[in-house]
Amino acid sequence: MSQLIGVWVAAFLTLCIFSFLYRDNPFFRFAESLFAGVSLGYYIGIVAVNTLVPNLINPLFGDFGANAHLLIPLLLGLNLYTRFIPRIAWLARISLAVYIAYYIGINMVQKIQGEIVPQVGSTILHPIGGVMTPVDNLILIVGVLAVLIYFYFSIEHRGAVGAVSRLGVWFLMLGFGAAFGYTVMGRVSLLIGRMNFLFIDLVRITGQAL
Amino acid sequence: MFWKLRLPLALTFIVGLVPIVTFFLSTQAPVIGPAVQFARDRVERYMVIIAGFALLLGVVSVVQGSVRKIERRRPGWPFAASLLAGLVVMGAFGILSAMRVGPFQGLLTAPDGGMTPFFWMTRNLFNPLQAAMFSLLAFYIASAAFRAFRVRNVEATILLIAAFIVMAGRTPLGEYAFGWLPGGERWLPAVTDWIMTVPNAAAQRGVIIGAALGAASLSLRVILGIERSYLGTTEK
Numbered sequence: 001m002s003q004l005i006g007v008w009v010a011a012f013l014t015l016c017i018f019s020f021l022y023r024d025n026p027f028f029r030f031a032e033s034l035f036a037g038v039s040l041g042y043y044i045g046i047v048a049v050n051t052l053v054p055n056l057i058n059p060l061f062g063d064f065g066a067n068a069h070l071l072i073p074l075l076l077g078l079n080l081y082t083r084f085i086p087r088i089a090w091l092a093r094i095s096l097a098v099y100i101a102y103y104i105g106i107n108m109v110q111k112i113q114g115e116i117v118p119q120v121g122s123t124i125l126h127p128i129g130g131v132m133t134p135v136d137n138l139i140l141i142v143g144v145l146a147v148l149i150y151f152y153f154s155i156e157h158r159g160a161v162g163a164v165s166r167l168g169v170w171f172l173m174l175g176f177g178a179a180f181g182y183t184v185m186g187r188v189s190l191l192i193g194r195m196n197f198l199f200i201d202l203v204r205i206t207g208q209a210l
Numbered sequence: 211m212f213w214k215l216r217l218p219l220a221l222t223f224i225v226g227l228v229p230i231v232t233f234f235l236s237t238q239a240p241v242i243g244p245a246v247q248f249a250r251d252r253v254e255r256y257m258v259i260i261a262g263f264a265l266l267l268g269v270v271s272v273v274q275g276s277v278r279k280i281e282r283r284r285p286g287w288p289f290a291a292s293l294l295a296g297l298v299v300m301g302a303f304g305i306l307s308a309m310r311v312g313p314f315q316g317l318l319t320a321p322d323g324g325m326t327p328f329f330w331m332t333r334n335l336f337n338p339l340q341a342a343m344f345s346l347l348a349f350y351i352a353s354a355a356f357r358a359f360r361v362r363n364v365e366a367t368i369l370l371i372a373a374f375i376v377m378a379g380r381t382p383l384g385e386y387a388f389g390w391l392p393g394g395e396r397w398l399p400a401v402t403d404w405i406m407t408v409p410n411a412a413a414q415r416g417v418i419i420g421a422a423l424g425a426a427s428l429s430l431r432v433i434l435g436i437e438r439s440y441l442g443t444t445e446k
Contacts, residue, residue, distance in 0.1 A: 002325070006334035013335065017342035021349055033289040035339040037296025040269050042336050044297075045304020045328055049317050051262035053308040055255060073256040077263030084270060090214045093441050097218035099264055100440050101226035101433065102257045108429035109233045115422040119415050132407070140412045147416025168416065173365045175413025177372025178405055183347075184377055190345035197338070 004209040011202050014194055143171040219435040226433035228253055273297070300336070303328040372410075376402055 016031035056074060059067040076095040083092035123144050127137050149161060150168030157165040228249050237247045276290040284290075306314035307328045313320065320326050325333070355370065378384030379402025388394040431437035 002330065006330060010334045010338035014338050014342040017339065017346060020346060029286070029289050030292050031339060032343075033293040034296045034335070035343060036272075037293035037298075038300045038331065038336050038339065040272060041297045041300020041302075041304060042332065044266065044269060044301035045307055045317060047262045047265050048305050048308035051258060055262075056259050057308075069252070070256075070259070073259035076256070077260045080260070080263050080267055081270065083267075084274070093214065093218040094221065095260065096441065097221040098225050099257065099260045101222040101224075102229060102253065103261075104429045104432045105226040105229035108426050108433075109230055111422040111426045111429070113233075115418055116426070119419050119422075123415055136404075136408045139408050140415075143409055143412025144415045144419070147413055148420055151416070151420040169365055170368055171409055171413045171416065173368040174372045174405065174409040175417070177369040178376045178410040180369065181373040181376030181380075184351050184373070185380060187345055187348040187351065190341050191348040194338075194342055194345050 001209070003205060007197075007202050007205045011198060014198060018194075142167070147171050215441070218441055219438070223433055223435060226429075230433075269297070269301070296335070300328070300331050303331055372405055375405060379403075 016027040020028040079095040146168035150165045279290040
């Protein structure tokens with residue numbers, strides 16, 4: 001019974017969303033706002049189950065003496081919410097500074113070590129040989145340099161720089177075109193999934209239940 | 211001034227250096243090894259907890275906005291009520307699942323093999339709503355492509371040709387449509403692969419390297435206290 005109710009709820013909400021194809025209407029807006037609320041609730045559940053309970057609540061209630069140091073992140077975390085009390089809103093800056101600083105420090109290391117160095121290395125280390133032909137390698141190197149020059153705004157894009165920058169735009173358009181194609185395919189496959197649900201799963205599960 | 215600006219900036223500098231410095235130091239080092247280990251394990255755990263609280267900050271803002279809208283009976287307030295209903299029910303199921311109260315035994319399957327209420331909501335509300343919402347775009351892609359193609363310049367043409375080849379080369383319909391051409395069943399996937407592995411890879415690499423350089427320099431600006439907008443101030 002629970003499964004039957006579930007598929008009919010899912011079918012109703014799917015049709016509410018698709019009703020937007022006709023025009024904006026209260027059914028679509030209901031489903032849209034419900035989606036926003038359910039999404040936030042979903043992330044509350046994920047954060048509670050995966051982060052706060054195993055890392056904070058369970059250790060504190062399990063053995064407070066050994067885990068009393070966890071009061072530090074607890075207080076810093078709660079302190080973030082002082083921003084909603086105008087008189088002491090500035091206190092939240094302390095927690096925000098700690099939180100932002102740590103992740104921005106990690107981000108800096110990750111970007112340099114995990115992205116810049118490997119990407120530059122893969123581009124220039126094996127210009128001849130490797131899995132690609134020398135011509136493809138040359139196109140790859142020229143493409144990367146052209147795109148980087150397009151993103152370099154400290155000099156005016158005129159003359160030779162302008163020409164290379166234009167080439168960079170063409171490479172970018174090829175990349176965006178490929179990404180566009182993949183996005184279209186992804187969204188169409190989602191649509192096929194929803195249609196399968198409405199015309200196959202819904203009918204099958206309803207038939208089994210009746 | 212000290213509490214409101216200098217202290218947060220000093221904390222940003224000190225805490226921001228922790229992951230950078232510990233990255234270059236070994237936990238086996240004679241004197242500083244234990245400190246490095248402490249910083250890696252304990253500080254990281256602290257930050258995961260604070261990140262959990264930070265993620266929920268947005269929820270408070272949304273609840274405040276929705277409650278205000280309902281109280282003042284602003285246009286569209288019933289939709290704010292449906293948002294709050296979804297948030298409260300799903301959020302409550304999530305918290306009860308975390309505390310393992312009654313039938314709320316975790317996020318997925320219950321010990322008896324059945325669905326937990328949180329999973330029921332995920333499967334029958336969250337997933338269908340998400341998939342339907344994103345699949346709506348499939349209907350608008352055609353008109354977006356038409357608008358892009360109307361801009362008759364080289365860049366738009368390159369974009370559309372690449373998109374068309376990738377879509378045709380990665381679907382059975384494309385193979386079917388071009389299969390009648392001599393070698394059509396081979397060249398289309400080959401051209402698609404070439405676009406993906408050479409010019410597309412070049413563009414993606416350029417974007418990744420450029421964005422990573424920008425992100426790393428922004429990180430440095432934040433740690434050094436030059437960039438302060440995250441504190442909600444531009445005070446010197």
